[in-house]
Amino acid sequence: MKLKVGVNDSRAALETSLSVSLQRNFQLNPAGFSQQQQQNLCQTLSVDMSAAASCLLTEDQFLCSICLDVFTDPVSTRCGHNFCKTCITEHWDKHVTYQCPNCKEVFDSRPQLRVNTFISEMAAQFRQSAQKRVSSSEQQVSKPGEVPCDVCTGTKLKALKSCLVCLESYCETHLQPHLTKSGLKRHQLINPVEDLEDRMCPKHDILLELFCQTDQTCVCMLCTISDHKTHDVVPLKEEYEGKKAELGETEAEIQQMIQKRRLKIEEMKHSVALSKEAAHRETADGVQVFTALKESVERSQAELIDTIKEKQRKTEKQAEGFIKELEQEISELKKRSTEVEQLSQSEDHLHLLQSCSSLNAAPPTKDWTEVSIHPPSYEGTVRRAVSQLEETLSQQMKKLFAEADLKRAHKSAVDLTLDPDTANPKLILSDDGKQVSCGYVWKKLPDNPERFDYCPGVLGKQSLSSGSFYYEVQVKGKPDWDLGVARESINRKGLVTMSPQNGYWTIWLRNENEYDACVGPLVRLSLKSRPEKVGVFVDYEEGLVSFYDVDAAALIYSFTGCCFTEKLYPYFSPCINNAAKNSAPLIISPVNHTE
Incomplete structure (x- = not known):
């Protein structure tokens, strides 16, 4: 080239x-x-x-x-x-x-x-x-899709600007007059565009520089005195700026919609992540439960086999003892039989008569008439083992489920403090609002509607109207106490009857060993051990209130199928002092978040 x-x-x-x-x-x-x-x-x-x-x-x-x-x-x-x-x-x-x-x-x-x-x-x-x-x-050569220079001859170079007055597009070289000459400087330059003829009025062949808002179309000056004489006409720039502002608002709305959808995507991803985490946790809990149950079944099976084998071993040992004794007697009898046979064959009269006297005493033998081996009875062995297994599994499942429930409850733990405005005047609250006990002195306090005036109770400051919460209370050393939750509209004046119908979901201890669920008629609770720390879990939507022995990881009692329509508050009652026999405080304890 x-x-x-x-x-x-x-x-x-x-x-x-x-x-x-x-x-x-x-x-x-x-x-x-x-x-x-x-x-x-x-x-x-x-x-x-x-x-x-x-x-x-x-x-x-x-x-x-x-x-x-x-x-x-x-x-x-x-x-x-x-x-x-x-x-x-x-x-x-x-x-x-x-x-x-x-x-x-x-x-x-x-x-x-x-x-x-x-x-x-x-x-x-x-x-x-x-x-x-x-x-x-x-x-600089114009490529497909780019606007070429209208002045270039031969090879068309890429246009840098288009002139709305000249209706031509110019490359860098041919643009110079519009940048240097005073007359051309006043021309309106825009980024290069094709089909500049479309900017001319097809009827009057002059520049479209106005906008008819009535017909929503671009018009020229002559159009305003003919076809659009009575219409609302504004300069093209004014309508441009208005439309641009509208487009800006539209773009902002679109961006807002995009942002909302991105947030929704993140929300969904978060939900999927939570679901995945819950699935893994539930799978782990399930594996743990079934592994424990499987081990219990295998252990019960091994115990059953060992029991049967032990009975068989005792039978075999008894039989072996009898057989050994019988074989001993047989050996002695054979020996005597041999002696008798030899003596009976003797032809010496004197010797036979003298020897017979020594054979008169029979060898020491046992009367085996009543002796026998009775095979052990295996009837009911398997049934008893299965019944025992059922009881063991039931207890173990309760314990495992309680442990799993406690782990989940820990995730809803809240930092509670007692509300002094609700406390009975005899109650003594700690400065940090974490402990309450009953004193002897009736303090002079405002008798506000929120305060218990007869029942020795106090509510927590924090409430629940959705979701779930969990807290733990130390009850060690107390022969009497009440714990649970109460709705906001409970009666706090005079004698209070604890029941769900009256807005209380509680359990209590009386006389050191009488545990009851306050269901209406009391439900006596049978506990294997005396709790020193009680956990309270509430699920508002599920209508569930559960009480746990924290140290034993055991469920004490659950109110189920409850219908909550108001705010719920934690309820505490240390009960009366009882001459210092019940002076120990109820203590809100920090939850130990262990997996």
Whole structure:
């Protein structure tokens, strides 16, 4: 491909470049140029220092006439013509006569060739400059989808701006008049767009610069005095700004909708993560429960087999003892039989008679008539083992479920404090609101509606109207106490009857060992151990109130199927002091979050 490159360098730069190149070549190779060669070189390059800035250097001036490509290692003949060293060498290798391919001058002998470093450097600079300008030009050429310059002839360059007055698009070069000339500076320039003709009124062939709000269409000045005479017409810019503001609001609404949906996605992902966590936790609890049950079954099976084997071993041992004793007697009897037989065969009268007297005493033997081996009875062994297993499994399942429930309850633990405005005047509350006991003195306190005036009770400050909560209370050393939850509207004056119908879901201890659930008629609770710390768990939506022996990880009692419609408050009653026998406080304990 041939390249034509305009020399846009400044005059000073070009003069300096040529001067430096000439000096370097004359210094390095003063004999390399004849006067004729220098004149030819100047003529080839068309170097005119007074007009260097506007000089055009074409590729033809740097082409080898043999290969028709830019010089590579150029050499000069005595006649002043230049060729690639390889080209002229190969040319003379093929021809007997040594002559110049251009002017046909014949040389007596094959000339000695040396590379013309000046032309070599100029050719290299030309090649580099041409490549840069080709690359720059290619970057500016309009590509598919881009707006081309309307002024460019031949190759269309990419437009940088479009003029709404001229209705044309301009590249960087052709845009300059609009940036420099005063008359053109007033024209409205926009980012390049195609089909500028669409901005002209098809009826009047002038610029559409107004907007008819009645018909919602763009119009020109002449349209306002004809078809749109009575319509509401505003400048295009004004309507543009209004629509742009509306689009901004729409965009904000869309972004808000996008944000809401992203938040919903995050919410759903969080729900899935919670579900996954709950599934893993439930699976782990299930594996633990079934593993424990499986171990219990295997242990009960092993005990059953051991019981049966033990009975069999006792029977075998008894039989072995009897058999050994019988074999002993048989051995003695055989021995006597042998003696009798030998004596009976004796023919010595005197010897037989004398020996018979010693045989009269029978050997010591046992009467085996009533002796027998009775096989052990296995009837009911399996049934009893299964019944025992059922009881064991039931207890173990209750314990395992209680432990699992307590683990879940721990996640709903709340930091409770007692509300002094609800406390009976005899109650003594600690400064941190974590302990309550019953004193002897009736304190002078405001008789506000929230305060218990007869029942020695107090409520917690924190309430529950949805979800769940859990707290633990130390009851160690107290023979009497009440614990549970109460709804907000309970009666706090006079005698209080604890029951769900009256808004109380509680259990209590009386006389050190009488545990009851206050269901209405009391339900006596049978506990294997005396709790020292009681956990209270409430699930509002499930209608559940459960009480646990925290240390034993055992369920004490559950109110189920409750219907809560009001706020629920923790309820505490240390009961009366009873002459210091019940002076120990109820203590709200921190929950130990263990897995």
